[in-house]
Amino acid sequence: MAIRFEQVNFTYGAGTTLSQDVLHDINVNMPTGEITAIIGQTGSGKSTLIQHINGLLKPTTGQVLIDDFKLTSGTKEKQLIQLRQKVGIVFQFPENQLFANTVIEDVMYGPLNFGMTKAAAKIAAEQALTRIGVSENLWSKSPFDLSGGQMRRVAMAGTLASDPSVIVLDEPAAGLDPRGQAELLALVLELKKMGKTVVFISHQMEHVVTVADQVIVMHEGRIVAQEAPKVLFNRDLSWFQDLMLDLPKAGQFAEKMKAAGLILPRRPLNLQDLASLINKGAQHE
Amino acid sequence: MTKAIKINNLKYSYDSDQNLFDDFNLDIETGEWVALVGHNGSGKSTLAKLILGLIAATGGTISVFDDILSPETVYRIREQIGMVFQNPDNQFVGATVADDVAFGLENKQVASIEMPRLIEEALTIVDMQAFKDREPHMLSGGQKQRVALASVLALKPKIIILDEATAMLDPAGRQMVMATLTSLRERFGKALTLITITHDMDEAALADRVVVINDGQLILDGTPHQVFSQQTMLRDSGLELPFSGELASQLHNHPEKYLDERELIQWLSDLSK
Numbered sequence: 001m002a003i004r005f006e007q008v009n010f011t012y013g014a015g016t017t018l019s020q021d022v023l024h025d026i027n028v029n030m031p032t033g034e035i036t037a038i039i040g041q042t043g044s045g046k047s048t049l050i051q052h053i054n055g056l057l058k059p060t061t062g063q064v065l066i067d068d069f070k071l072t073s074g075t076k077e078k079q080l081i082q083l084r085q086k087v088g089i090v091f092q093f094p095e096n097q098l099f100a101n102t103v104i105e106d107v108m109y110g111p112l113n114f115g116m117t118k119a120a121a122k123i124a125a126e127q128a129l130t131r132i133g134v135s136e137n138l139w140s141k142s143p144f145d146l147s148g149g150q151m152r153r154v155a156m157a158g159t160l161a162s163d164p165s166v167i168v169l170d171e172p173a174a175g176l177d178p179r180g181q182a183e184l185l186a187l188v189l190e191l192k193k194m195g196k197t198v199v200f201i202s203h204q205m206e207h208v209v210t211v212a213d214q215v216i217v218m219h220e221g222r223i224v225a226q227e228a229p230k231v232l233f234n235r236d237l238s239w240f241q242d243l244m245l246d247l248p249k250a251g252q253f254a255e256k257m258k259a260a261g262l263i264l265p266r267r268p269l270n271l272q273d274l275a276s277l278i279n280k281g282a283q284h285e
Numbered sequence: 286m287t288k289a290i291k292i293n294n295l296k297y298s299y300d301s302d303q304n305l306f307d308d309f310n311l312d313i314e315t316g317e318w319v320a321l322v323g324h325n326g327s328g329k330s331t332l333a334k335l336i337l338g339l340i341a342a343t344g345g346t347i348s349v350f351d352d353i354l355s356p357e358t359v360y361r362i363r364e365q366i367g368m369v370f371q372n373p374d375n376q377f378v379g380a381t382v383a384d385d386v387a388f389g390l391e392n393k394q395v396a397s398i399e400m401p402r403l404i405e406e407a408l409t410i411v412d413m414q415a416f417k418d419r420e421p422h423m424l425s426g427g428q429k430q431r432v433a434l435a436s437v438l439a440l441k442p443k444i445i446i447l448d449e450a451t452a453m454l455d456p457a458g459r460q461m462v463m464a465t466l467t468s469l470r471e472r473f474g475k476a477l478t479l480i481t482i483t484h485d486m487d488e489a490a491l492a493d494r495v496v497v498i499n500d501g502q503l504i505l506d507g508t509p510h511q512v513f514s515q516q517t518m519l520r521d522s523g524l525e526l527p528f529s530g531e532l533a534s535q536l537h538n539h540p541e542k543y544l545d546e547r548e549l550i551q552w553l554s555d556l557s558k
Contacts, residue, residue: 147326175452177324177484180525203455275535
């Protein structure tokens with residue numbers, strides 16, 4: 001059981017004069033219980049791809065299998081309810097979507113929509129808020145009185161409260177300060193521990209290296225790589241330059257050292273590794 | 286020399302039981318580029334709103350070029366300050382890039398015969414003149430923020446405040462905006478005071494001066510090199526150093542002071558000889 005894209009093509013405005021091909025022949029797997037990162041330049045098709053996981057978009061041709069659910073161009077809106085219960089998407093800057101009078105009401109909205117009783121929805125909301133670290137004294141406040149980082153967490157709790165088995169996050173750490181980012185990565189790892197399948201889009205290669213089990217790289221609507229971060233980030237520097245992608249900062253720094261004649265035995269992918277390689281002594285050319 | 290901004294004993298609270306600013310003081314010199322840094326919720330954006338008179342302080346004074354902020358002076362003061370916000374999608378009104386820049390000029394009742402030249406000039410400064418007939422929503426995030434900057438520049442402000450203007454951009458967009466700020470600096474020199482509000486330390490490193498705010502307190506103030514040499518205080522207030530500083534702190538043999546990336550590589554190179 002997993003998420004599987006099979007020969008998926010997607011065209012915006014298919015059949016009209018304005019039609020625009022966005023995804024081309026996507027064949028990709030996102031294994032259950034693992035963390036998959038999706039990277040690629042702005043406009044490479046990342047957001048379009050993830051919207052196929054809960055049926056916000058349907059493939060123009062091909063199919064997406066989400067466990068036993070089959071999504072095709074012919075899937076009816078009504079059938080999508082069960083898919084959306086299984087797959088929760090947290091969009092970019094989700095704090096912009098908060099709307100209720102209190103934090104707890106905002107988080108209860110999803111569970112109520114999926115048919116939970118008010119009492120059950122309240123319990124689910126409280127559990128989600130607790131798990132995500134929103135302290136109880138904020139639950140009856142207006143979400144608009146919270147700080148940016150707190151609002152982000154409330155919005156994420158809103159998705160978690162419905163207990164989806166797949167959680168899709170579009171740049172969850174964007175705009176957070178360093179502490180907020182570290183907390184967010186810890187949360188992603190905790191979701192995995194709970195048995196959830198996590199898919200996230202990121203521009204921060206440090207985050208990808210830290211938490212992802214596999215990385216999907218997109219370029220102009222196609223998948224150009226799907227492999228473990230360690231394998232991916234050891235590709236040639238020129239490959240990254242061609243795709244206008246960054247190495248993790250530690251790798252970038254090592255490349256700059258190399259240009260200055262300081263050679264490390266291998267490419268480090270995080271700060272600790274870079275520091276320990278330098279501590280062992282860089283070789284001068 | 287006249288201070289661009291002078292904040293004296295500022296007091297402000299969100300609600301009655303919690304003071305955010307309590308006797309806060311800060312002077313910004315004319316022509317300085319100051320980075321205001323702090324974690325989410327540290328009070329840095331609130332400070333920008335107080336300077337613009339979007340919210341009112343409960344005590345103390347704020348002066349902009351010796352004009353003390355009050356209900357009488359607020360409009361005059363706002364004319365001197367341009368502001369660029371975080372979300373590039375929330376600040377467009379025009380159907381084309383040029384229309385958007387024209388909007389601010391129309392509000393200022395600039396003669397329409399003057400406008401094309403002013404629009405062209407502003408778009409040229411941010412290197413977006415080739416996009417003047419495009420629809421703003423078709424641009425990338427970095428391009429949108431440069432157009433927002435052009436709209437502000439067309440009004441010829443003496444101070445520009447950028448409130449986390451790169452936070453929603455991808456790395457390429459962020460680089461683009463930072464390069465534009467650096468070029469503004471070269472073009473206008475002391476005629477423009479720049480205030481960048483951020484928690485991105487690579488962005489803060491570009492400024493002449495870094496001011497660190499934590500829970501409404503000014504805790505560090507100095508050149509980027511001076512401030513980044515105070516690693517413990519930065520960590521305690523939820524911030525990090527630029528990458529080179531974080532790296533240096535983990536080396537057995539490390540430089541005494543903060544070095545930027547280029548300096549650190551040079552230092553490592555000298556060490557290995």
